[in-house]
Amino acid sequence: MLNNYLEKREKFNKALDNIALKLWKVFYDFFIECGRVTIFLYDSLRLIGSQPKRTDEIIRHMEFIGNKSVMIILLTGSFTGMALSYQIFLGFQLVNATNLVGPTVALGITRELGPVLTGLIVSARAGGAMAARLGTMRVSEQIDALEVMGVDPKQYLVMPRLVAAIITMPLLCGIFDFVAMLGSHVLCIQVLGLDEAIFWDKIALWINPKDINEGLIKSAVFGLTFATICTHAGYFTKGGAKGVGEATNTGVVNSMVLIIILNFIMTNLIRFYYTLTGI
Amino acid sequence: MKKEMAIEIKDLKKSFDGGHEFVLNGIDLQIPRGSLTVIIGYSGTGKSVLLKHMLGLLKPTSGEVNVLGKNIWQLSEDELVKLRCSFGVLFQHAALFDDLTVLENVAFPIHEHRRYLPTREVIEMAEKKLHMSGLDSKHFNKLPGELSGGMRKRAGLARALALDPDILLYDEPTTGLDPILTEMVDNLIQETHKKHTGSTTIVVSHDLMAAFRIGENVVMLDKGKVLLQGTPDDFLNSDLELVRKFVDKGLKKH
Numbered sequence: 276m277l278n279n280y281l282e283k284r285e286k287f288n289k290a291l292d293n294i295a296l297k298l299w300k301v302f303y304d305f306f307i308e309c310g311r312v313t314i315f316l317y318d319s320l321r322l323i324g325s326q327p328k329r330t331d332e333i334i335r336h337m338e339f340i341g342n343k344s345v346m347i348i349l350l351t352g353s354f355t356g357m358a359l360s361y362q363i364f365l366g367f368q369l370v371n372a373t374n375l376v377g378p379t380v381a382l383g384i385t386r387e388l389g390p391v392l393t394g395l396i397v398s399a400r401a402g403g404a405m406a407a408r409l410g411t412m413r414v415s416e417q418i419d420a421l422e423v424m425g426v427d428p429k430q431y432l433v434m435p436r437l438v439a440a441i442i443t444m445p446l447l448c449g450i451f452d453f454v455a456m457l458g459s460h461v462l463c464i465q466v467l468g469l470d471e472a473i474f475w476d477k478i479a480l481w482i483n484p485k486d487i488n489e490g491l492i493k494s495a496v497f498g499l500t501f502a503t504i505c506t507h508a509g510y511f512t513k514g515g516a517k518g519v520g521e522a523t524n525t526g527v528v529n530s531m532v533l534i535i536i537l538n539f540i541m542t543n544l545i546r547f548y549y550t551l552t553g554i
Numbered sequence: 555m556k557k558e559m560a561i562e563i564k565d566l567k568k569s570f571d572g573g574h575e576f577v578l579n580g581i582d583l584q585i586p587r588g589s590l591t592v593i594i595g596y597s598g599t600g601k602s603v604l605l606k607h608m609l610g611l612l613k614p615t616s617g618e619v620n621v622l623g624k625n626i627w628q629l630s631e632d633e634l635v636k637l638r639c640s641f642g643v644l645f646q647h648a649a650l651f652d653d654l655t656v657l658e659n660v661a662f663p664i665h666e667h668r669r670y671l672p673t674r675e676v677i678e679m680a681e682k683k684l685h686m687s688g689l690d691s692k693h694f695n696k697l698p699g700e701l702s703g704g705m706r707k708r709a710g711l712a713r714a715l716a717l718d719p720d721i722l723l724y725d726e727p728t729t730g731l732d733p734i735l736t737e738m739v740d741n742l743i744q745e746t747h748k749k750h751t752g753s754t755t756i757v758v759s760h761d762l763m764a765a766f767r768i769g770e771n772v773v774m775l776d777k778g779k780v781l782l783q784g785t786p787d788d789f790l791n792s793d794l795e796l797v798r799k800f801v802d803k804g805l806k807k808h
Contacts, residue, residue: 327666327669411652412651415647415649415652416645416646416647416649417649417650417651417652419606419611419645419649420643420645420649420651422609422611422638423609423611423638423641423643424638424639424662424663424666424667424717425635425636425638425639425663425666425667426663426666427635
């Protein structure tokens with residue numbers, strides 16, 4: 276009886292040890308990966324301004340990240356604005372506060388939904404393409420070829436993408452905010468019959484430039500985040516076509532998760548900063 | 555008189571798993587300037603790893619790699635970049651940039667390292683290199699994906715020659731090619747070596763007959779070490795069992 280109990284206890288302890296070991300490995304790998312990505316980011320960012328300047332490459336990537344995402348941002352922005360407005364209208368109707376629909380939508384869009392949705396959409400579209408492109412270049416030895424030619428692959432391939440993402444994301448976020456508010460306007464005024472003057476008057480009263488800035492700053496950080504994660508995943512791709520697929524998947528999923536987590540952290544940090552400085 | 559060496563490798567060891575298993579296990583190798591050397595061996599013997607050490611793409615676990623008299627791991631980043639300009643590499647699958655045309659591919663290294671040159675001159679130089687490697691001008695504005703295997707090799711060779719390198723490296727240039735193309739590439743290697751007097755050519759291959767056909771100096775690797783270095787005749791007359799096996803298999807194939 277006692278032997279049986281001791282045996283079971285030993286098994287249980289071993290199982291616990293295994294779980295603890297696996298958890299430790301997951302955390303260990305996570306921190307090692309964070310370290311690698313940070314070093315990669317530092318190595319790439321310190322190349323900004325180095326010779327040759329790569330202005331053409333930066334503009335080419337801005338066109339790819341920015342121009343080619345405008346249509347999808349216009350679509351998602353306008354429908355998000357309309358859907359959010361309708362839900363808020365339904366809620367506020369219950370407490371007879373429909374005149375606050377405009378500013379509530381505007382706050383939600385400019386501070387949160389604008390930067391987060393822009394980040395998620397562009398990371399899926401442009402980030403995935405970045406990881407796949409660099410991954411293909413790695414497995415087909417094109418990155419080795421660059422290095423052998425005496426061209427720094429990080430300076431030629433990574434740095435321009437990071438800079439382009441940092442510059443382009445706030446612009447896309449601004450477009451998202453604008454069309455989302457247009458969508459909200461169309462739904463609230465034309466469909467739900469709210470008063471146009473009150474709608475815009477309340478927005479002007481409640482929304483400050485700092486709210487818009489908050490979203491734009493966030494979107495620049497999200498741009499840097501997805502560009503770093505995706506280029507890192509692509510740059511260190513191993514294996515053939517399978518490796519490229521895995522790198523693309525890893526890059527997109529990790530950037531999306533990180534954008535959501537970073538959004539929460541940044542919201543708190545920015546609030547804290549505003550409280551501290553009394554803005 | 556002592557021969558000047560293009561590449562000198564001393565007791566080179568490389569492990570990817572912290573010293574448990576060595577892919578290169580004490581390589582000692584000297585490649586004279588101006589020679590045409592072929593490095594052969596079964597797959598997995600460390601040929602490509604050795605090549606990457608010569609190019610400074612991999613850092614040795616221990617040992618020395620001297621290129622044109624300089625220990626490459628004692629050079630600063632800028633010096634290493636300069637040294638790399640003295641290499642021209644033809645990769646196994648040519649590694650052409652697939653978003654650039656053939657002409658842009660060849661012009662790329664010239665433009666990167668000679669930014670003072672006007673675009674017109676860069677293009678003329680690139681066209682000259684493409685003509686030298688035997689590619690017809692009607693293919694110059696095609697993307698690499700639109701070319702056949704042989705044409706891609708020619709374009710890759712033109713890019714490798716773009717900066718008039720002192721050392722030309724070919725990584726498995728005939729792998730996956732049919733016998734006619736293989737012979738064409740072998741002839742191309744020989745012709746290019748003859749045209750560029752003074753330049754050193756290193757070919758990494760597992761094709762013994764090609765090694766005998768083109769190589770003046772043949773090096774055979776086994777288990778991360780140099781098994782034999784010598785002329786094709788030295789290989790044919792060797793008593794080493796592994797060399798005999800490799801030679802017999804190679805001769806049977808042809």
